[in-house]
Amino acid sequence: MSTLLASALDIHAWLSADNETPDTERIQRDRQIGAALDTADDVERVLAWWETVDTATSDLGRRTVGVTRWISAGLGAAGLIVGSTTAGVALAYDGEYPVNLLALLGVCVALPGVLLLITLVMCAARGSGWTSLARGLSVLNLNRVVVGLWQRLTGIHVVGGGWDRVLHWQLVVFSQWFAIAFFVGLLATLLVLVAVTDLAFGWSTTLNLDARWIADVLSALAWPWSGIVPTAVPDLALVELSRYYRLEDQAVVDASRLGAWWPFVALCILVWGLLPRIGFAGIAQHRRRAAECSYLREHPEVTALLHRLAQPAAGFAEETAAAAGETDAEVSWNAAPQTSGACIVWDDAGHVEGAVRTSSAMDSASRTLAIADLPAGDVRVLTKGYEPPMLAFHDFLTELRERIGQEGAIVVMPLGLDGGPASSADLDIWRQSLAALRDMRLYVSGEER
Amino acid sequence: MSASFAVVGHPNKGKSSIVATLAEDEGIAIGARPGTTRDANRYAFEVDGEVLYTLIDTPGFQRAAEVYRWLTEHEADASQRSDLVAQFVEHHADNPRFHDEVALLSPIVAGAGMLYVVDGAKPYGPEYEVEMQILRWTGQPRMALINLIGSGDYVEQWRSALDQYFSIVRVFDAMHADFANRISLLRAFGELRDDWSEDMVRAVGALETERQRRRGHAAAAVAGSLVDCLVMKEQQRIQNQPSEDLRERLEARLRRRLESREQQTRRQVQSIYRHERLVLDDAGAQILGMELFTEEGWDLFGLSRTQLLITGAMTGALAGLGVDALVGGASLLLGAGIGALVGGAGAWFGGDELANTRVLGDPLGGKTLQVGPVRAENFPWVLLGRAWVHHHLVSERNHAHREALSADLAAAQNVMDGLDDNLRKRLATLFKQVANGGVSGELEAHVETVLRQVPGGDPEIL
Numbered sequence: 080m081s082t083l084l085a086s087a088l089d090i091h092a093w094l095s096a097d098n099e100t101p102d103t104e105r106i107q108r109d110r111q112i113g114a115a116l117d118t119a120d121d122v123e124r125v126l127a128w129w130e131t132v133d134t135a136t137s138d139l140g141r142r143t144v145g146v147t148r149w150i151s152a153g154l155g156a157a158g159l160i161v162g163s164t165t166a167g168v169a170l171a172y173d174g175e176y177p178v179n180l181l182a183l184l185g186v187c188v189a190l191p192g193v194l195l196l197i198t199l200v201m202c203a204a205r206g207s208g209w210t211s212l213a214r215g216l217s218v219l220n221l222n223r224v225v226v227g228l229w230q231r232l233t234g235i236h237v238v239g240g241g242w243d244r245v246l247h248w249q250l251v252v253f254s255q256w257f258a259i260a261f262f263v264g265l266l267a268t269l270l271v272l273v274a275v276t277d278l279a280f281g282w283s284t285t286l287n288l289d290a291r292w293i294a295d296v297l298s299a300l301a302w303p304w305s306g307i308v309p310t311a312v313p314d315l316a317l318v319e320l321s322r323y324y325r326l327e328d329q330a331v332v333d334a335s336r337l338g339a340w341w342p343f344v345a346l347c348i349l350v351w352g353l354l355p356r357i358g359f360a361g362i363a364q365h366r367r368r369a370a371e372c373s374y375l376r377e378h379p380e381v382t383a384l385l386h387r388l389a390q391p392a393a394g395f396a397e398e399t400a401a402a403a404g405e406t407d408a409e410v411s412w413n414a415a416p417q418t419s420g421a422c423i424v425w426d427d428a429g430h431v432e433g434a435v436r437t438s439s440a441m442d443s444a445s446r447t448l449a450i451a452d453l454p455a456g457d458v459r460v461l462t463k464g465y466e467p468p469m470l471a472f473h474d475f476l477t478e479l480r481e482r483i484g485q486e487g488a489i490v491v492m493p494l495g496l497d498g499g500p501a502s503s504a505d506l507d508i509w510r511q512s513l514a515a516l517r518d519m520r521l522y523v524s525g526e527e528r
Numbered sequence: 529m530s531a532s533f534a535v536v537g538h539p540n541k542g543k544s545s546i547v548a549t550l551a552e553d554e555g556i557a558i559g560a561r562p563g564t565t566r567d568a569n570r571y572a573f574e575v576d577g578e579v580l581y582t583l584i585d586t587p588g589f590q591r592a593a594e595v596y597r598w599l600t601e602h603e604a605d606a607s608q609r610s611d612l613v614a615q616f617v618e619h620h621a622d623n624p625r626f627h628d629e630v631a632l633l634s635p636i637v638a639g640a641g642m643l644y645v646v647d648g649a650k651p652y653g654p655e656y657e658v659e660m661q662i663l664r665w666t667g668q669p670r671m672a673l674i675n676l677i678g679s680g681d682y683v684e685q686w687r688s689a690l691d692q693y694f695s696i697v698r699v700f701d702a703m704h705a706d707f708a709n710r711i712s713l714l715r716a717f718g719e720l721r722d723d724w725s726e727d728m729v730r731a732v733g734a735l736e737t738e739r740q741r742r743r744g745h746a747a748a749a750v751a752g753s754l755v756d757c758l759v760m761k762e763q764q765r766i767q768n769q770p771s772e773d774l775r776e777r778l779e780a781r782l783r784r785r786l787e788s789r790e791q792q793t794r795r796q797v798q799s800i801y802r803h804e805r806l807v808l809d810d811a812g813a814q815i816l817g818m819e820l821f822t823e824e825g826w827d828l829f830g831l832s833r834t835q836l837l838i839t840g841a842m843t844g845a846l847a848g849l850g851v852d853a854l855v856g857g858a859s860l861l862l863g864a865g866i867g868a869l870v871g872g873a874g875a876w877f878g879g880d881e882l883a884n885t886r887v888l889g890d891p892l893g894g895k896t897l898q899v900g901p902v903r904a905e906n907f908p909w910v911l912l913g914r915a916w917v918h919h920h921l922v923s924e925r926n927h928a929h930r931e932a933l934s935a936d937l938a939a940a941q942n943v944m945d946g947l948d949d950n951l952r953k954r955l956a957t958l959f960k961q962v963a964n965g966g967v968s969g970e971l972e973a974h975v976e977t978v979l980r981q982v983p984g985g986d987p988e989i990l
Contacts, residue, residue, distance in 0.1 A: 099795065101799050101804060102745070102800045103802070110576065114576065243964075378752070379752035379755065383745045390738075391575045391734065391737075392575070392576055393575045393735065393737065393738045395551045395574070396573075396574050427653060427655075438654070438655050440658045442594055443594065465650050466538075467539045469539060469589070469591075470590035470628075471590060471594070496651070
């Protein structure tokens with residue numbers, strides 16, 4: 080048995096568990112492997128990838144291989160036993176009446192041929208989409224019990240995704256394996272009996288059949304080997320000679336001539352029994368592998384894997400950036416005092432008559448100069464509340480504190496776009512930022528100016 | 529050397545949002561307080577390990593006037609301005625007072641182009657001019673991006689000011705930019721310098737391919753989930769006749785497994801689109817968090833009774849037509865007629881049937897109670913509809929967005945309404961094949977077609 084199915088089962092299970100892995104990791108891992116692969120065949124690429132990543136976490140595949148081997152061996156042994164037993168019964172000859180060729184060929188060639196025909200119809204029905212007919216015919220195949228046992232022993236719980244097709248061909252492969260062993264047992268027993276006993280073959284029927292007609296039918300059966308082994312083609316004389324009736328006294332003319340049938344019988348079993356089964360077993364193996372390939376490939380996770388293997392990995396390399404978001408510490412501010420002190424307008428935040436105007440575009444020397452004439456006492460500073468407080472503004476507040484002394488209150492008044500107080504969200508930003516100055520007489524006011 | 533672009537500007541103007549959007553990184557720190565970004569963070573765009581361009585998120589200017597004063601004080605003539613900026617960086621590398629400015633200017637001095645970000649929702653102020661002067665002194669290629677944070681519109685005012693300092697000025701709403709906007713911006717990056725254009729063209733190509741890959745992978749994930757859910761069943765071996773209690777327990781277990789499988793697919797789709805941290809807000813939860821088996825959900829996500837009837841009839845007619853063709857038309861299209869009747873009737877009467885319960889005989893002896901698979905005609909459509917809504921929200925979502933995933937149910941209609949009849953018919957056939965254990969390769973391609981559908985004339989849920 081190929082290990083393809085085992086790999087497919089393991090790969091599907093592994094990939095299904097792997098889909099919790101971040102996509103970026105999967106892309107990096109698989110593309111690295113894919114870039115080194117030199118085959119274009121999808122299945123071969125997946126199997127080569129599997130050899131690289133296989134972490135041997137699942138024993139489902141190994142169990143499947145083991146169970147399949149054991150069951151195949153069991154079916155082989157059973158086929159040999161059944162074949163030998165059937166041959167023993169069909170070739171039973173106690174010297175009274177010869178072995179009836181018609182019964183022998185019916186049991187050893189015609190009946191298995193009918194079973195083969197049913198299997199072929201089942202396969203054709205399945206291939207044509209007549210799945211109900213195929214399922215109905217599969218009931219006739221006793222090997223479905225073996226397939227049930229195979230599933231139970233392997234512990235496979237797969238449904239859908241083409242699994243039915245794999246099961247179907249597994250059933251056919253098991254059937255052909257049993258049939259091959261059956262015919263080998265049959266042939267071996269025949270040859271042993273031919274070698275160690277004096278078998279005599281004849282033909283007998285209740286039907287009123289003409290010996291010539293029987294000779295024609297048997298010659299047709301012998302057509303495939305008539306050119307290679309002409310001695311194994313029965314002639315009319317032998318056919319006429321071999322007819323017998325159990326009520327008549329058997330006056331055997333030439334007993335050794337009745338034994339000459341055995342090459343014909345052996346070749347019938349070989350050509351019409353064993354060889355078709357070997358041929359069909361080969362086809363079934365091939366179809367099972369195709370079904371396994373399809374089962375492996377058709378899985379959506381495998382499709383995605385094939386993309387990852389083939390497509391260049393495009394993306395941003397990992398960066399050790401700061402963690403997302405921020406957690407602002409709670410900042411408590413006292414209410415700003417009402418003040419009518421000097422007014423400073425920062426960055427053109429508003430228009431107040433007589434106010435000192437300064438901005439972040441000015442360097443510290445220019446700013447110091449701008450506030451040089453401020454008297455000691457409280458100061459209001461109007462700012463654009465919708466702009467963030469920058470360190471240049473911190474610097475200015477520090478300079479301002481030095482200028483007005485420790486006693487005076489500095490009331491920063493962030494304004495909104497409409498000239499009124501800034502939004503509470505913007506006020507929070509200002510409070511959070513200015514808290515870093517640790518100035519007890521610094522206030523952020525959301526009051527009207 | 530590959531192109532690199534430093535995203536610079538005033539604090540809190542959306543520099544990190546732009547980087548998060550372009551780099552598709554929901555981990556980039558974005559905060560309302562100035563100074564959230566303290567150091568220059570590099571994000572290299574690679575294709576198979578080859579860096580095509582690098583985005584550099586930088587802190588904002590804090591003491592631009594001080595920097596400008598130093599530069600003007602040390603200026604000899606205009607030809608040395610870029611060297612002077614490099615000298616400033618070198619001279620103040622260890623000065624904590626200019627930490628942000630050094631972090632901001634270092635990559636530019638090293639050869640990076642710059643993307644100067646302003647907020648077009650707030651008015652222009654002269655205090656920005658000193659920043660633009662410094663950037664001009666660097667002599668490096670530069671582009672201005674007018675980001676939009678809020679509802680104000682001062683874009684034209686900004687444009688007039690920026691046009692004087694920057695060769696390219698573009699409006700780019702970092703929070704709401706879709707894939708096409710991002711691609712357009714990257715193309716503009718390539719225009720900044722001739723020797724960057726080839727790499728940027730390749731980067732754009734790689735991103736477009738990657739976009740297709742993501743949709744394909746998302747389709748594979750959804751198709752895989754559909755396959756699993758359509759054949760999922762619960763079984764238990766039994767000795768006697770099964771009790772009602774056991775049947776209910778198996779049914780509940782089946783529902784839980786189905787819902788868990790759907791959740792797994794959603795996580796996978798989010799991972800494909802780099803949205804691993806995404807959560808649902810109240811509105812999103814109302815729609816996407818709706819239990820799988822609710823009448824409301826089935827009405828919203830599945831096919832209507834009439835659509836089921838039509839789809840069933842069309843699928844049946846198609847099968848019947850095959851029979852008509854087999855007899856060379858001698859049946860006078862009777863096969864198609866009967867097929868349509870049977871298909872339609874099956875869809876109409878079987879529409880509400882949920883998981884069927886069966887007692888199975890085992891070929892090896894004993895009995896097994898089996899609940900499922902869910903055979904309701906609408907079930908795969910409901911799954912597909914839910915997956916479509918989730919995929920649409922996730923795939924169009926911007927990585928600068930930090931709010932929970934939201935969906936607007938105000939104009940909700942049946943989400944599968946926009947599907948083309950032929951696609952619906954084909955999907956119905958594939959759902960049946962998959963439910964019968966058939967292969968599912970073709971399903972993925974059709975699911976991808978569904979996922980590619982956009983709202984507007986199509987489903988109107990969003």
